[in-house]
Amino acid sequence: MALVKLPEPDRAIVARRDAIAQDLRRLVDARAVISDEDGRRAYETDALTAYRRLPLAVVLPASTEEVSRALRYCHQNGIKVVARGAGTSLSGGALPAEDAVVIGVSRMSRVLEIDYVNRIARVEVGVTNLGISEAVKAQEFFYAPDPSSQLACTLAGNIGMNSGGAHCLKYGVTTNNVLGLKMVLMDGEVIEIGGTHLDAPGYDLMGLVIGSEGQLGIVTEATVRILRAAEGARPMLLGFDSSEAAGKCVSAIIAAGIVPVAVEFMDKPAIEVCEAFAKAGYPEVEALLIVEVEGAPHEIDGLLALISEIAKPFGPKAVRISQSAEQSAAIWKGRKAAFGAIGRISDYYCMDGVIPLGKLGEVLVSIAHICDRHGLKVANIFHAGDGNLHPLILFDANDAVQADKAEQAGHEILELCVASGGCLTGEHGVGIEKRDLMRAQFNDTDLAVQMRVKTVFDPKWLLNPAKVFPLDGRDAALEVA
Amino acid sequence: MVPNMRPVDEREFSRLLTEATATTTPLALVGGGSKENIGRPMQTGATLSTRGLRGVTLYEPSEMVMSARAGTGLAQIEDALASCGQMLAFEPLSLAGVVGGNAEEATIGGVFATNLSGARRVRVGASRDHLLGIKAVNGRGEIFKSGGRVMKNVTGYDLCRGIAGSWGTLAVMCEVTFKVQPIPEDTATLILLGLPDEIAVEVLCDAMATPYEVSAAVHLQPTLVARLWHEPLRRQGQAVTVLRLENFAKSVAYRKERLAAHLKAYGEIHELDASNSLAFWGELRQLSVLQGSDAPLWRISTAPSVGPKVVAAISAYMDCKAFYDWSGGLVWAEVLATTDAGAADVRRVIATHGGHATLIRAEPQVRAAVEVFQPLESGLEKLSRKLKSTFDPAGILNPGRMYTTF
Numbered sequence: 057m058a059l060v061k062l063p064e065p066d067r068a069i070v071a072r073r074d075a076i077a078q079d080l081r082r083l084v085d086a087r088a089v090i091s092d093e094d095g096r097r098a099y100e101t102d103a104l105t106a107y108r109r110l111p112l113a114v115v116l117p118a119s120t121e122e123v124s125r126a127l128r129y130c131h132q133n134g135i136k137v138v139a140r141g142a143g144t145s146l147s148g149g150a151l152p153a154e155d156a157v158v159i160g161v162s163r164m165s166r167v168l169e170i171d172y173v174n175r176i177a178r179v180e181v182g183v184t185n186l187g188i189s190e191a192v193k194a195q196e197f198f199y200a201p202d203p204s205s206q207l208a209c210t211l212a213g214n215i216g217m218n219s220g221g222a223h224c225l226k227y228g229v230t231t232n233n234v235l236g237l238k239m240v241l242m243d244g245e246v247i248e249i250g251g252t253h254l255d256a257p258g259y260d261l262m263g264l265v266i267g268s269e270g271q272l273g274i275v276t277e278a279t280v281r282i283l284r285a286a287e288g289a290r291p292m293l294l295g296f297d298s299s300e301a302a303g304k305c306v307s308a309i310i311a312a313g314i315v316p317v318a319v320e321f322m323d324k325p326a327i328e329v330c331e332a333f334a335k336a337g338y339p340e341v342e343a344l345l346i347v348e349v350e351g352a353p354h355e356i357d358g359l360l361a362l363i364s365e366i367a368k369p370f371g372p373k374a375v376r377i378s379q380s381a382e383q384s385a386a387i388w389k390g391r392k393a394a395f396g397a398i399g400r401i402s403d404y405y406c407m408d409g410v411i412p413l414g415k416l417g418e419v420l421v422s423i424a425h426i427c428d429r430h431g432l433k434v435a436n437i438f439h440a441g442d443g444n445l446h447p448l449i450l451f452d453a454n455d456a457v458q459a460d461k462a463e464q465a466g467h468e469i470l471e472l473c474v475a476s477g478g479c480l481t482g483e484h485g486v487g488i489e490k491r492d493l494m495r496a497q498f499n500d501t502d503l504a505v506q507m508r509v510k511t512v513f514d515p516k517w518l519l520n521p522a523k524v525f526p527l528d529g530r531d532a533a534l535e536v537a
Numbered sequence: 538m539v540p541n542m543r544p545v546d547e548r549e550f551s552r553l554l555t556e557a558t559a560t561t562t563p564l565a566l567v568g569g570g571s572k573e574n575i576g577r578p579m580q581t582g583a584t585l586s587t588r589g590l591r592g593v594t595l596y597e598p599s600e601m602v603m604s605a606r607a608g609t610g611l612a613q614i615e616d617a618l619a620s621c622g623q624m625l626a627f628e629p630l631s632l633a634g635v636v637g638g639n640a641e642e643a644t645i646g647g648v649f650a651t652n653l654s655g656a657r658r659v660r661v662g663a664s665r666d667h668l669l670g671i672k673a674v675n676g677r678g679e680i681f682k683s684g685g686r687v688m689k690n691v692t693g694y695d696l697c698r699g700i701a702g703s704w705g706t707l708a709v710m711c712e713v714t715f716k717v718q719p720i721p722e723d724t725a726t727l728i729l730l731g732l733p734d735e736i737a738v739e740v741l742c743d744a745m746a747t748p749y750e751v752s753a754a755v756h757l758q759p760t761l762v763a764r765l766w767h768e769p770l771r772r773q774g775q776a777v778t779v780l781r782l783e784n785f786a787k788s789v790a791y792r793k794e795r796l797a798a799h800l801k802a803y804g805e806i807h808e809l810d811a812s813n814s815l816a817f818w819g820e821l822r823q824l825s826v827l828q829g830s831d832a833p834l835w836r837i838s839t840a841p842s843v844g845p846k847v848v849a850a851i852s853a854y855m856d857c858k859a860f861y862d863w864s865g866g867l868v869w870a871e872v873l874a875t876t877d878a879g880a881a882d883v884r885r886v887i888a889t890h891g892g893h894a895t896l897i898r899a900e901p902q903v904r905a906a907v908e909v910f911q912p913l914e915s916g917l918e919k920l921s922r923k924l925k926s927t928f929d930p931a932g933i934l935n936p937g938r939m940y941t942t943f
Contacts, residue, residue: 173742174840174866196748218691229689231698232666247916252840254866255652255663255702257893257911258939259921263665263698267691287748307599313622313719315601355788410687413600442688443600482689490692497692498682505681506694508927512920524693 057106057405057463060488063522065154069135070112076135077113080157083125088163090114099158102143102150103205104489106459111138111152116160120238120246120276123159127274128244130157136521137242139270141182141210146406147487149217149269153521159274161212167191168277176235176252178279181212185219188280197282200227203483204395215275217485218267222318225441226350227283229483231266236279239265241272242514252279264509269485270520272513286350289317291387292360294367295341295374299323300417302343305370306440307413309347312366314359318348320391321438323420326398326448327390329435333397336390339374345440346391394437395448402433403453405462408484409473410443419476423447426468430461444482445473471496486524494526503529538562538583545589547672547680547711553585554709555678558931566705566935568608569642571633572651576704576938577909578901587646590711593617595686602669602686604714607646614645618717626718627664628655634828636898646710652702655822656753656781659745659863661718665701670714673700675707676929686714699924705935706943707928721752721783725793726809726817729800731775734758734845738865740803742841744780745864747799749792753781753818756861761826761871767817781818824869826860832871833878833899839892841865847890854882869897880907887911910939918942 069076077091090096091113101108112135117123130137136156143150152158165182172195177188185206188199202221203209213219215237220229227233236250249265250256265272296302299321306319322330322344331338338344349359360377367375378384390397398404411419420436427434433450447469451462470480474496481490494503507525510517517530538557544550557564565581567573568588590606593614597603598621605614611629618624629648633639649671654663670684683696700708729740734756741754756778757765765771782792797806809817827834839847844865851857856873872879878899887894893911896904913921918940925932925943932943 171840172746173739173842175742175746176840197746218695220689220691224689228662228666229691231695232662241916245916247920248914249917251891252843253838253892254658254863255654255665255838257838257895258913258917259707259924260652260665260698260702261917261920261924263695263701264924266698267695284746284748286750310601310719311599311621313722315719351788352791355785355791358785358787410685410689412597412602412687414597439689444689477685478687479685479690480692482687483691485691486693494693497685501679502681502683503693505675505679505928506683506696509694509696509699509924512923512927 057459059460059463059467060107060492062107062109062153062488063527069155073112079129080113080115080126083129084115084117084122088116088118088122099140099143099152099160102145102148104146104148104151104487107148107151107488109152109154111158112155114158114160116163118163120240123240123274123276124244124246126157126159127240127242131243131516131518134516134518136518138520139212139216139274141213141216142184142208144205144209144213145217145487146408146484147481147489149485149487149523150213151488156521161210161276164276172197174252175282176279177282178277179211180277181215181275182210185209185211185214192282196285198285199280199282200233201230211278212275215266215278216268216270217483220444220483222320222439225319226315226317231263233281234262234266234278235281237262237265237275238277239273239275242516242519250279269487269524271510271524272519287352288356289348289350290356290360290378290384291346291348292363292378293374293376293387294345294347294372295339296343296370297341297373299343299420301370302345303413303416303440305345305367308366308370309363310441314349314363316347316441317350318346319439319441320346321440322391322394323436325433326394326435326437329401330390330394330397333400334390334393336386338390341373346387398435398448398450402450404448404450405466407445407447407449407466407469408481409445409470409478410482411445411473411476411478413440413443415476419445419472422472423469426465426472430465432462432465442482443478467493488523491524492526500529541584541586543586543589547674550674550709550711551678551680554674554676554933557933558676558678561931561933563933563936566709568644568647569610569639571631571638571643572636572647573638574636575632575897576904577941578905579936579938585709587644587709587711594712595714598623601717602714603717604686604712605645606712607644607710609645611643611645611648619720622720623717624720625667626657626661627667628657628822629653629664630655631823632897635824635834645713649701649713650703650705650710656755656818656862659754659866660750660752665698667716668697668701668713669716671697671700671710672712673708673710676931676934684714688716704939706925706939707934723784723786723789724811724814725782725789726814727780727793727797728807728809729778729804730773730807732778732804734848734859734861736803737776737778738841738845738861740778740800741780741864744796744800747796749782749796750784751780751796752783754864755779755821756865757826758859760858761860764826764829766820766825767813770817781814827869827871830871832874833903834897835870835872835883835894836897837868837870837887837892837894839866839868839890843890843892844868847886847892850886850890851879851883855879876903877907878903884912
């Protein structure tokens, strides 16, 4: 994979590595600065592992003040900065650069305050996504956005990418679940946006910061909503002999006024691989839906029975309603193991497009054509409720030609998603991966309006460089700024 | 430039805004004008209306998404949604009865431009949370889009959030795309009577922390109960603390019983049936209890448990009638008229307790003299001013409506 070009590093900055590391050691706890090659190696990539760059140095601050001092120094010295949470980005959002300092927030992971009366938690952003839910679990509360990397990924990265998850149809994504942020601007200034109340005064700066991929500042603390968990949740499984029928069934469920907490779709290749691995007992069908609803046991019974009725006209080949925790686990087993199961048989490239649900059938046919043309296989996993499609393109990472083909096919699939009325990315972010595809979705004016927001927060463009926006359009766009 | 302009497409908006920027002609942006009496009074050279942009452009009930041109009437939008059993879940407020604008003519663009949400906001999020995509024209006359028509979208910066709630000071939204939700099959309302504010908000917070998905949690002081249109409640003559459950009928029946049992220690639980429930929540959406008065009205957002403390602190300075929404976190405070509508004292209380306050209703000369919107901390003020100038370098879009400096 080498379609994405990374800019040449500033050699003068790279040559000053030792001096810069020395300076940083005077500004933060000296042990928190990593400049030796082995130490930096651990930070050379994220979950888009095809791209690697050794960072100039790594700083792991323990406080907002340390982040502020490090940023002020980098700002004064014109040094670029890449903010990092757990490094689980699938789009290269946390990819370092050789002339950039990585500032990792992993040591800032405390839960500072939990307030069940007002249903909020104030945390340092290095806390893992699941760590928040774990902290409030005993009181039967949870933090709603649940990206599949939730065991490892940090709230910092969730805020950067405006992460979603399987349950966002009902509970929203990160931007819908954050009330306040403390963040450090590139020049070291610390600002606080929002707080413990709803709807910040003035412009919605928090809304702009969330999803800005670490390009507007480094967030260090956040106040998030925590919610009381439902009394229970249980899934059902529905098998169909076509993807269209499965898609139409989802439409009918939603049109009937039911908003399930999760609706997951798998196509035949995905079902087969997952079944071979997890032995979940999935039926042999072309398309499978897992629909989960919440409530008290009898409420769940009622809803799942209603969904079975709604599904009938679409000719389901299999209908399996979970009656117990064991059966629920069995239904989820294959789906939850999907990425691991596919990874066991092949390397794969995970895409993250979004399409209008009504286009599912035709888009899947086109995806199959695209992959066929490149001689590649594909398995599709789809958050059907919200249109978020994850085609997994299978390839051999040791075969450079095939890897390039996978990347090319991926780009074509994303362009197809946009042409179908959807978008390039539903939850993984643009990063470097989709940077050069942005013009498929936006014209130069659209991009210029976004880039000027970047300039408002970070006039020298030092934060998370060479991501999100096509490299060639920047100067022209900013000429008029 | 003619004084009243009503362009019919975004290209015409683009041309007019380019011209206004070239001639530095400040413009008042209006939709239906239902909220024109909110904010600081402006000195503008012309009025630019979105009412030439009408019509629903996309509606896919099975994908829970609708697009409409910004000048489309809110009533038309809600009728179209209701015909497919759907609604705007954030329950946009009608403020016309409170501030004297035109209630019939609220537009969907105005709803998002002001980010005003009703009682269900506490459960489902604000109007800004439901905005999926925009097509807009900024002060430079540039037509741009952000977001799209799908539920999940993190492609590029989230300008929808940035533009929502900016009261027409950054850009003119020409078309908006938003998330819609099914209308619940059934609604029930539980009521406790005569609780003091502190206890009432404790009840609201307790209810919100149950698994029954309470979709509204409000408390009215006795002086405001006396203004309710709903006669049986008005006759109670004491404070009312009200919770709403919405769901399929069977779930409502079950959850109502459980919630009542959970709260029984606080007092006798009364109940409104479905049709009375709809009437009660319908009048709250129009802020019925704050109508028919010219007294200054503040809208204060704070942490729910802090709401009663804010009201007590304000009451120490001036007569204050309070309606608590959002589990206590949103306080509508009607205060006795003074030269500054109590602004100095209200701001002092907010500085102590946290949150933000907006002066929703006051005479124009008062709104010209005091900060209507919450003054910003210097760091945020600086960023906001820069943001304004990047979207609207000549400062022609609703100048001074939110803040004196931009």
